[in-house]
Amino acid sequence: MRYHRLGEVPAKRHVQFRRDGRLLVEEVMGYEGFSGNESILYHLVSPCRVAEVLEFTPIAREEWVPDAHVHRLTQTGPLEPEGDPVHGRRLLMWNGDVEISVCKPAQGSDVFFRDGEGDEVLFVKEGSGVLETVFGTLPFRRHDYVVIPRGTTHRFRLDDGPQTWLCFQTPGEIETPNRYRNRYGQLNEGAPFSQRDFHAPEELVTHDGPGEHVLEVRVRDGYQRFLLDYHPLDVVGWDGYVYPYTFNIHDFEPITGRVHQPPPVHQTFQGPGFVICSFCPRELDYDPMAVPLPYHHSNLQSEEMIYYVAGEFGSRKGVALESITLHPSGLPHGPQPGLVERALGARRTEELAVMCDTFRPLRLSTLARDLDDRAYALSWREGAPASETVVTG
Numbered sequence: 075m076r077y078h079r080l081g082e083v084p085a086k087r088h089v090q091f092r093r094d095g096r097l098l099v100e101e102v103m104g105y106e107g108f109s110g111n112e113s114i115l116y117h118l119v120s121p122c123r124v125a126e127v128l129e130f131t132p133i134a135r136e137e138w139v140p141d142a143h144v145h146r147l148t149q150t151g152p153l154e155p156e157g158d159p160v161h162g163r164r165l166l167m168w169n170g171d172v173e174i175s176v177c178k179p180a181q182g183s184d185v186f187f188r189d190g191e192g193d194e195v196l197f198v199k200e201g202s203g204v205l206e207t208v209f210g211t212l213p214f215r216r217h218d219y220v221v222i223p224r225g226t227t228h229r230f231r232l233d234d235g236p237q238t239w240l241c242f243q244t245p246g247e248i249e250t251p252n253r254y255r256n257r258y259g260q261l262n263e264g265a266p267f268s269q270r271d272f273h274a275p276e277e278l279v280t281h282d283g284p285g286e287h288v289l290e291v292r293v294r295d296g297y298q299r300f301l302l303d304y305h306p307l308d309v310v311g312w313d314g315y316v317y318p319y320t321f322n323i324h325d326f327e328p329i330t331g332r333v334h335q336p337p338p339v340h341q342t343f344q345g346p347g348f349v350i351c352s353f354c355p356r357e358l359d360y361d362p363m364a365v366p367l368p369y370h371h372s373n374l375q376s377e378e379m380i381y382y383v384a385g386e387f388g389s390r391k392g393v394a395l396e397s398i399t400l401h402p403s404g405l406p407h408g409p410q411p412g413l414v415e416r417a418l419g420a421r422r423t424e425e426l427a428v429m430c431d432t433f434r435p436l437r438l439s440t441l442a443r444d445l446d447d448r449a450y451a452l453s454w455r456e457g458a459p460a461s462e463t464v465v466t467g
């Protein structure tokens with residue numbers, strides 16, 4: 075991310091900085107042990123201060139080990155709203171690099187939260203609200219990616235109406251792809267987005283005075299709760315390169331070609347061991363002989379999950395919105411029978427989907443088992459019935 079600054083900061087680092095005579099508490103929040111990206115925040119109260127240490131709750135993951143290795147279709151549409159923006163997340167698949175969940179929060183946060191062991195990306199399939207953070211207030215809307223760096227104390231305020239999010243959590247660092255950044259870090263001219271498309275908090279609200287608030291920190295594979303006797307969003311100013319931001323998927327400028335472009339042209343973010351890609355409405359391959367759908371491909375080293383957001387996905391039939399396909403490593407996949415013939419000559423697609431490719435196998439949860447559509451594995455047979463659901467968007 076680019077340099078950003080909000081509120082008041084002193085002219086130099088690491089010098090006395092006061093507000094109304096009160097010496098402020100400088101906090102350096104950064105990656106890679108003082109050599110990676112960092113921000114410097116100025117607090118009214120020491121961020122170490124806690125009034126009471128509350129309970130620690132380990133994260134419980136219920137794993138499903140399937141009895142067959144096949145392509146899978148997971149229907150998340152029928153899931154009902156549940157919980158808040160953190161504990162309402164329902165884990166579907168994970169490995170050591172990334173956890174992938176869906177969340178349909180029924181209400182906003184009633185405590186403050188900080189992920190102390192991972193970066194988070196939320197894709198807002200539907201819904202909107204604001205993320206109140208130590209870096210300021212970040213509004214989010216439908217089809218935004220909301221990127222929250224580890225260490226960001228925050229709280230969600232949700233607008234009325236349904237909220238449906240696809241959530242990624244990684245112990246690594248979420249970044250834009252290396253190949254789209256020049257040696258200074260600026261996004262280059264070949265990138266499918268520019269700095270203008272990434273939105274940082276624009277309003278900093280500083281809370282002062284006593285109060286009673288619960289702060290929950292995800293750390294050591296669990297949730298540690300603390301009671302605070304002050305409001306944790308007490309930052310007077312900050313600057314740096316680390317902060318939460320939004321990127322709307324419709325600001326992704328698709329890269330198209332005379333013949334079919336490979337999946338990496340859709341890449342939006344990278345993390346260690348995985349990528350996140352955006353499939354957006356776009357003109358299709360324009361050579362008269364082009365086959366405007368993906369060729370069959372063998373994911374020899376990766377697992378590929380796609381979350382269907384809107385439109386009809388050209389290379390899949392019988393896939394409802396909010397469904398997830400998982401094409402695991404070791405098996406080839408491609409368009410189902412008849413779809414290539416049907417697509418020939420097509421000039422445009424309205425598909426909207428988010429893909430995550432991981433380079434290590436994904437484990438599945440018992441929820442993925444409960445939502446599993448077993449007909450999908452056989453859907454490449456000529457004449458096979460589509461899954462019972464249809465695209466409605």
Ligand SMILES: [Fe+2]
Pocket residue numbers: 368371378401407
């Ligand atoms: Fe694929």
